[in-house]
Amino acid sequence: MTTRRHLAGLLAAAATVPLGLPLARPALAQPATLPEGPIRLVVPFPPGGPNDLVARVLAQKLGPLLDRTVVIENRSGAGGVVGTDNVAKSEPDGRSMVLTSAGAIAISPPLGAPMSFDVEKDLAPITLVALMPELLAVNPKLPVKTLAELIDHAKKNPGKLNFASSGNGSMPHLAGESLRAAAGIDIVHVPYRGAAPAVTDLMAGQVQMMFADIPALLAQVQAGALRPIAIGSKERTPLLPEVPTMAEAGLPGVEADNWYGLVAPAGTPKPILDRLHDAAVRALNDPELRKAYAEQGARPVGNTPEEFRAFIASETKRWGEIGRRADVRMD
Known part of the structure; x- marks a missing residue:
């Protein structure tokens, strides 16, 4: 089954799940109440690309877990910066998230790209969603x-x-x-x-x-x-199992995984962030989602907000050093 056919099947299945009937899950102690209405999941790239496909599968699973409709909104531009900025400036009420990327929050800032938001001050990490x-x-x-x-x-x-x-x-x-x-x-x-x-x-x-x-x-x-x-990753991919990693091929210092992470506007109340994080991690452990991601070569993660924040800092330092040594200039 192709990725798009599988994705279409997942989206069709989602349409049959009543919004008021969440998937079975352990009871949470005093779960945060989300605002009424749909939740926007901004994709900062055009439809049809890897980021968009990863987001659509995630949204299909998040809806029932949050008892809300999760709506994909594509806002492309500046390598993911435009869409990420849109969410950074949104109301911090749990109704807006962005599936941002390495380029927008770990590469553009240290290489001097024009930025209208501050990654540390204006964004609240939820979880690292997938490595590509x-x-x-x-x-x-x-x-x-x-x-x-x-x-x-x-x-x-x-x-x-x-x-x-x-x-x-x-x-x-x-x-x-x-x-x-x-x-x-x-x-x-x-x-x-x-x-x-x-x-x-x-x-x-x-x-x-x-x-x-x-x-x-x-x-x-x-x-x-x-x-x-x-x-470029540390592990071979099941999609091309005969292709070695860079380390296996003789260059262990060359590692390159693109990645996608879920963030909300800074100032979003912690109980709401906790609920969004819980739902995201549960979604990323769903067998159907993991299968759909595997068909694209993506590896789901689902770490803590603190781990994701530390990961962003590490990636920012690493890619910033590589870019500066090569005198990379952003468009």
């Missing part, structure tokens, strides 16, 4: 099949290999910069406005290599139009 491994793939005409061969080829052809990304300062861009520094190779960055045109040019041979979220490359890899080289 970055896949390194090459045009199949490139005479390499392994990471070692790619590095060797790049060293023999300095400045002649181009690596694409979905934009300056994006996760794929910084993953490529991390590879460049760790391998000591001279490769040229070619930014695009989004993953789709970058993948198109990669298949055409206009660029030779690219990191991207697995869903952006999977169909082309499975069709033989692109050749997978390595996975």
Whole structure:
């Protein structure tokens, strides 16, 4: 079953669940009362992308757990900053959340992107929802099949290999910069406005290599139009079990997982945040959700707000250092 067909099935099933009849769960001591009306879950990217699909499956499970309709609202722009800013400035009453990303709250701030909100002051972390491994793939005409061969080829052809990304300062861009520094190779960055045109040019041979979220490359890899080289995460993905991690391929210092996390406006009362967190974690442990995420290559997490806040700080430091060393300038 394809991801979209499975997602459609989940959404259809959701329509049959009465809003007043939550899924069975242990009783909570004096649960916080949410305001009446729907809850907005802002997706700061266009419909159809990995972030959007992850959010829609999550929303389908959150509705019954919260006894509310959870409505997806796509507000794209500036690599996720626009949609995240919208929620940062919303009323802190539990009716607005955003499934934000690494780029919006851990990469853009340390690299000097124009920001209209402060991550620490204006956002309340709820939980890290999912990790999305970055896949390194090459045009199949490139005479390499392994990471070692790619590095060797790049060293023999300095400045002649181009690596694409979905934009300056994006996760794929910084993953490529991390590879460049760790391998000591001279490769040229070619930014695009989004993953789709970058993948198109990669298949055409206009660029030779690219990191991207697995869903952006999977169909082309499975069709033989692109050749997978390595996975940026700590673990292999069941979608491409034969593809080694970067560490297994010889570069343990290169790790790249995109990620999506649930946040609310700062000032949201703690009892409400606790209820949103409880529902999110329960949703992320739902077998149907985990199956749908696995079909996209995503790994559900569901940690505490404190753990998520510490994770954001760690990621901000790591990607900020990589970006500054490479003199990355945000668009």
